[in-house]
């Protein structure tokens with residue numbers, strides 16, 4: 001059943017990202033990362049490593065189910081609206097947040113927190129003992145989200161984001177299995 005926030009909007013469902021989600025994800029990607037958007041091939045390549053016993057990736061999307069859409073697998077494209085996505089790669093006990101994004105009209109509803117919580121659950125399942133990420137130094141909103149989960153700044157990567165030569169802040173969470181409890185939502189609903 002699809003619930004609603006107290007503001008009346010449907011609560012998006014967070015589920016595994018599949019190949020048919022790439023098109024709507026690319027639309028969000030171009031809007032939210034106009035200078036360095038990932039290509040279709042990059043998402044295909046990531047999803048190729050997200051299934052099976054040798055999987056090293058976890059990619060999720062947040063979808064507002066369309067009319068008549070059921071839960072879970074077996075659906076095709078066009079069933080609902082994709083309003084967020086996130087991905088993590090795990091290797092050698094270390095997780096890396098590759099991407100996380102939420103449609104602008106859903107910012108501040110707790111969806112970024114839900115997606116990040118899902119990635120940390122995946123990191124725990126991959127038996128990661130730490131999770132790292134890079135974030136533009138000027139992206140204060142994202143940094144606040146990460147800090148609420150217990151990520152701490154550990155350094156900079158100079159000129160990491162091109163074009164623009166913008167530095168990256170590197171952040172680290174030492175134990176993804178026990179993240180700091182994020183602040184509860186003010187006027188919405190959290191949880192998957």
Ligand SMILES: CC(C)(COP(=O)(O)OP(=O)(O)OC[C@H]1O[C@@H](n2cnc3c(N)ncnc32)[C@H](O)[C@@H]1OP(=O)(O)O)[C@@H](O)C(=O)NCCC(=O)NCCS
Pocket residue numbers: 032100101102103106107108109110111112113114134135136139141142144145183184185186187188189
């Ligand atoms: C960064 C990003 C993913 C955050 O997503 P989000 O859905 O807005 O995240 P949340 O709602 O969980 O948290 C953001 C804010 O909303 C507040 N919030 C959380 N749940 C809320 C709710 N139910 N109602 C109202 N406010 C809420 C949080 O307290 C937080 O406020 P703060 O920034 O003042 O501390 C989103 O802004 C985004 O996609 N940005 C563009 C892409 C990007 O920069 N990605 C990160 C790259 S490093």
